[in-house]
Amino acid sequence: MPARLEVNVTLPLPRFRLQVEIATDARASGLFGHSGAGKSTLLEVIAGLRGGAQGRVAFDGEVWMDSAAGIERPPEQRGVGYMPQDGLLFPHWSARRNILAGATRARADGSSPEAGHVIEILDLEELLPRPAGALSGGERQRVALARALCSGPKLLLLDEPLGSIQTSLRRRILSYLLRAREAFNIPAIYVSHDATDVSLLCDAVNVIREGRIVASGSPPAVFTEPAILEDLLDGDYVNVLEGIVTEASDSRATVDLGGGLTLTIADAPDAARGSRALVGVKAADLMLAAGETPGLSARNILPGTILRTERSGPRVIARISLGGRFEIVALVTEPARVALGLRPGREIQVLAKAQSLRLLAMR
Amino acid sequence: MLSQHSLQALLISVEVALGASLLVLPPGILIGRLLARREFAGKGVVETLVSLPLVLPASAVGYMLLSLFSIDGPLGARNLGFDPGILFTIKGALASAAVMSLPLVARTARVAFEGVDPRLEGMARTLGLGPLATLIRVSLPLAARGLAAAAIMGFSRSLGEFGATVIVAGNIPGRTQTLALAIFSDIQSGRMEDARGLLLITTLLAFAGTYITEMLIRGSSTARRREA
Numbered sequence: 114m115p116a117r118l119e120v121n122v123t124l125p126l127p128r129f130r131l132q133v134e135i136a137t138d139a140r141a142s143g144l145f146g147h148s149g150a151g152k153s154t155l156l157e158v159i160a161g162l163r164g165g166a167q168g169r170v171a172f173d174g175e176v177w178m179d180s181a182a183g184i185e186r187p188p189e190q191r192g193v194g195y196m197p198q199d200g201l202l203f204p205h206w207s208a209r210r211n212i213l214a215g216a217t218r219a220r221a222d223g224s225s226p227e228a229g230h231v232i233e234i235l236d237l238e239e240l241l242p243r244p245a246g247a248l249s250g251g252e253r254q255r256v257a258l259a260r261a262l263c264s265g266p267k268l269l270l271l272d273e274p275l276g277s278i279q280t281s282l283r284r285r286i287l288s289y290l291l292r293a294r295e296a297f298n299i300p301a302i303y304v305s306h307d308a309t310d311v312s313l314l315c316d317a318v319n320v321i322r323e324g325r326i327v328a329s330g331s332p333p334a335v336f337t338e339p340a341i342l343e344d345l346l347d348g349d350y351v352n353v354l355e356g357i358v359t360e361a362s363d364s365r366a367t368v369d370l371g372g373g374l375t376l377t378i379a380d381a382p383d384a385a386r387g388s389r390a391l392v393g394v395k396a397a398d399l400m401l402a403a404g405e406t407p408g409l410s411a412r413n414i415l416p417g418t419i420l421r422t423e424r425s426g427p428r429v430i431a432r433i434s435l436g437g438r439f440e441i442v443a444l445v446t447e448p449a450r451v452a453l454g455l456r457p458g459r460e461i462q463v464l465a466k467a468q469s470l471r472l473l474a475m476r
Numbered sequence: 477m478l479s480q481h482s483l484q485a486l487l488i489s490v491e492v493a494l495g496a497s498l499l500v501l502p503p504g505i506l507i508g509r510l511l512a513r514r515e516f517a518g519k520g521v522v523e524t525l526v527s528l529p530l531v532l533p534a535s536a537v538g539y540m541l542l543s544l545f546s547i548d549g550p551l552g553a554r555n556l557g558f559d560p561g562i563l564f565t566i567k568g569a570l571a572s573a574a575v576m577s578l579p580l581v582a583r584t585a586r587v588a589f590e591g592v593d594p595r596l597e598g599m600a601r602t603l604g605l606g607p608l609a610t611l612i613r614v615s616l617p618l619a620a621r622g623l624a625a626a627a628i629m630g631f632s633r634s635l636g637e638f639g640a641t642v643i644v645a646g647n648i649p650g651r652t653q654t655l656a657l658a659i660f661s662d663i664q665s666g667r668m669e670d671a672r673g674l675l676l677i678t679t680l681l682a683f684a685g686t687y688i689t690e691m692l693i694r695g696s697s698t699a700r701r702r703e704a
Contacts, residue, residue: 162598188601195602201595205617218604264603 194266215264508585534639588622632685
């Protein structure tokens with residue numbers, strides 16, 4: 114049975130009151146919100162690093178905090194693997210000593226990932242002798258992740274694991290996070306202000322705004338709710354599709370989604386044939402066509418069926434099934450919906466330029 | 477170059493200063509840690525009490541110690557049931573130097589601990605390290621330069637201690653007469669040659685101590701800036 118995290122806490126903060134109720138047994142659960150929404154604070158309450166909160170925190174049947182019963186387990190007895198936004202490596206130690214900082218507890222526990230395995234999965238071998246101060250931003254994040262994994266955690270708390278990393282490195286770190294998720298299967302809470310990262314990494318998400326949870330559910334369902342969608346970056350949602358790279362040349366790549374569906378990506382220099390790829394495409398970048406459309410430059414034309422449509426301000430959120438295998442969302446205008454007669458069950462073509470597809474991560 | 481009694485004063489001074497700084501370091505670190513990391517009722521009073529010897533006349537502190545260790549005093553022979561042998565011995569010089577240097581040591585230690593990011597200590601806790609292991613493996617090493625500066629500060633301050641020492645330990649050549657006391661005695665008896673020699677030595681020692689302290693403190697703050 115999957116371990117269940119139950120959080121029901123209140124904590125007064127300078128600008129608002131953190132008042133959160135979360136119950137999740139997702140293997141990877143996202144905590145999404147803009148900066149200053151209370152995400153990191155909530156993570157610190159769960160880790161036991163923030164005093165003054167009222168309420169209850171329990172994980173896998175263990176009560177970590179219960180202010181009514183006067184229970185406040187110190188952080189060292191909670192068994193969390195905490196990875197703060199800035200990595201927070203011990204500056205007086207080498208990468209190796211940092212990674213092994215929690216190894217004593219891991220050994221006492223017995224069940225946790227073995228350090229050698231973590232080092233291998235995260236490609237850390239050559240970094241080990243380096244002092245913490247001599248690591249780059251991306252390397253620091255990897256070492257911090259390894260340190261959390263090697264401490265025998267029952268629950269990983271990852272605060273913006275991609276937050277402070279420049280764009281070119283994100284894809285690599287994301288791949289490492291996906292590998293770690295796959296290899297070690299430890300329940301995790303990911304804090305992020307990036308909906309796409311949450312879509313990629315999490316099975317479930319809670320959206321936090323001004324200290325309160327305003328939506329929860331699966332990432333695609335939550336992020337395409339009108340009230341949440343309007344609040345995303347550019348008011349746009351990034352669909353995530355997973356497939357296998359079948360061709361990679363000239364920095365172009367072809368990804369087989371299965372069921373006869375393939376995607377062509379214009380700019381995917383690090384795609385490797387045979388590996389699994391996560392591809393992103395913005396909902397507003399998708400075009401819909403009512404019938405055959407010969408003579409178009411768009412390289413991606415996929416047959417789909419409208420599941421339902423929903424108004425969101427001036428726009429229409431169209432949920433589309435691709436051959437029953439994937440569900441994606443396209444944003445169109447109301448006149449377009451009327452002109453195309455978009456209603457549940459309508460067969461349509463989904464069009465995307467190869468340049469509008471992005472390779473988000475490899476695994 | 478140095479007369480017999482000057483050399484003796486130098487040796488006694490070094491012995492006293494070493495002993496006093498070692499004696500004062502554990503409580504100094506403890507108080508510094510407490511003031512840097514804990515909020516408690518009456519913290520302001522504790523801060524003031526700790527700093528008091530900085531501003532009180534040393535002779536007043538000496539008189540307090542004298543009363544404390546006198547035969548009928550709270551820590552006197554009658555109360556303890558044995559003679560602690562503080563008054564007019566080298567132990568008295570040591571106690572005076574320790575009390576007088578405690579404020580500097582505690583304040584420097586406090587600054588050293590305040591320079592350690594408390595989030596690093598929290599991080600260590602999440603990794604399964606208890607409060608003591610966190611202190612030993614994270615806080616102390618990260619504060620090490622500042623704490624070394626505190627120790628040297630304590631040593632240097634002890635070398636120069638005069639007012640309390642002369643009251644508690646007396647000014648007995650070869651037994652309790654430190655550099656500071658010897659300079660006083662030399663001037664009183666017109667032994668200007670000896671006084672000048674001792675002046676040179678104390679200046680050199682004080683310069684070295686202060687210089688090293690400055691370097692340690694500056695080093696730890698640049699290291700911190702580099703991290704940030």
